[in-house]
Amino acid sequence: MARIAGIEIENEKRLWVALLGIYGVGETSAKEMCKKTKIDENTKIKDLTEVQLDVIRKYIEENFVVEGELRQNIFRDIKRLKDIRCYRGIRHKLGLPVRGQRTRHNARTRKGRGRAVGGLKRVLEKT
16 A cells, blocks of 8 residues: 555556545546646556656645645634634624524534424323
C-alpha cells in the first residue's frame, strides 16, 4: 500500500480514484493532478514506481491544503463565525441550515429526528 499525504492508498485502485481518498482532493483536482504530473490516470497504484509516487506527493504538498490542515482551517473558520455572532455563525451554533434553505418541511439532516413535545399522552380506559 502506498502512503500519500498521510493516507494509506489501496494498491488495486486506479490512480485518480485512489487520490479521491485524500480529504480535500476531488475528482476534478485528481484528474488535473495526473495531467500536470504526466502520469496516466488509469494506472493502478501497484504499478507506479517510487519516483512517480514521490512526484505525486510533492505536487500535493506544494499545491493543495489537505487532510488535517484543511479540517483545522474549516473548523477555525466556523469558530470565527460563531465568535463574531454573525447570522451564519448563529445557524451553525443552533445546528440549522446555514445557506438559506427552508426548515419548515425539510432540513432533517441538520435538525435531527423530530420528537413529540412533552411526550405522548396515553389514554387507557378500562371499563
